[in-house]
Amino acid sequence: MSENGKVVYVHDHSEAVLNSHRQRTAESSAAYLLPYIRHDMRILDIGCGPGTITIGLAQRVPQGEVIGVENLPEILEQARSIAAAEGVTNVKFELADLKALPYPDDSFDIVHSHQVLQHVDDPVSAFKEMRRVTKPGGYIATRETDFETMTWFPEVPGMRAAHDMYKKLAASRGCTPNAGRELKSWAIKAGFPAVNVACTAGTWCYSTPAVIQNFGSTWAERITGSSLGKGAIAGGFATQEELEDMAKAWREWSTKEDAWYGILHGEIVARK
Template sequence: MATYTTNHAPSVLATHSWRTAQNSAAYLFPHLTPAMQILDIGCGPGTITVDLATHIPEGHITGLEYFGDPLPAARSLAASRGIKNITFTTGDIHSLPFADNTFDVIHVHQVLQHIADPVAGLREMRRVAKPGGIVAARESDRFSWFPANSGIEAWVDVTTRVQRAGGGNPHPGSKLHVWAKEAGFELEDHRVKRSAGAWCFSTPAEREYWGGGMARRMEDSGFVEKALAEGVPREELGQIVAGWREWVDDKEGWFGVLHGEILCWK
């Protein structure tokens, strides 16, 4: 089962919709060819999926989501951009609804940290990859920010606690290759390529997108109910909201997210 700690509330989809192939999957670009068959797991509102479709004009991409809620918006986005080599459907990464050796590339972004068994997920991704195919994963690993902010510190602590309580594996970017090895990929002979990427938010618009979005999640998303159920006081959630809004308003505000990335060849 998936263990996603929030839902697809507007505050969540707003942050996910910022993600594009350029800012979230560029490490995969050198390995794409025009006629590939790609599976994008955890596609959400489809912004990365639709972008990837433009890189494989003779191929096809399937966006898979555990929850069906965001898929109408994903289909509308594809239609608005005239993207036809794309399909969206539902399914579980732990038991993918596809035959062995189906895809040239299987991609996940910020998915493995939210599932009950990331090794089983990677094993399933390996199963549906063609011989010589690629499994690509990118997950957050570390946060940094300026200036010091006790509300953001509490946000890191609370989100980590709630995700672990739900069976997730928060911020695993630095150990993706270990999970890949356990899933059957060979680390030797360059069969697993490890790299890192980053997001940075510092302009007024970027601070409002990131900090404002995190504040709204602490006010109105599925995460709130789960945090309260884990014993997090509502007052602490309010302090987190205040901390994010203080950071958004600070002209010197800076926030960085370090991601781990892997490319695994079957």
């Protein structure tokens, strides 16, 4: 049994994964949160990755501060480099563990996470820890995909197998691939009154040739060149040959003129 709050990341931080993460911005990934932000807030961004969302949040609090946290130091160095290149000085990046955040109670106006809780083995405990470091009257904001709702066209043989493989692997490690639909429930179990939990749903849509090409090639690389594929083989969810077929399907799909992919996300802003 893993410890409560432990992050069980099915992917890794290979270049294929980080390439995808660097495309995320505050506008594309946290639009539901932006109306709550004031210029002088102190914000904690959990699981910040390369920091592109974190930096966007910092640009909205010129009299405030944003701290991005991750559990791998090499990713933080990349985030610091991006912030320096963009001239954003009211942001810093620190090493931290979600199950025991190194901050006092009531430290932040907003505690934010994006696509993190689906990878936590006990998301309710994670919510409680996020709630602990949030100021009274402050907000926890989180956005998670709902894997079951992902849809695409055309249906290239092999893509469905890749989708099913990921769900099985993630579930076997205690993750929640359909986390988006459970966010409200987790927040209530963590102590938030239902009336204090504002729920929305957001989408990503991939349809232009350049975006489709990048998305498809990135997933092909993840399947064969990251810990995702290695985990699938180790867990008995795919053979190397089957992984190669899945990657081939993703690449073939990305060349289709009519290719389209849609992703639904659950979003909540919970007021403490």
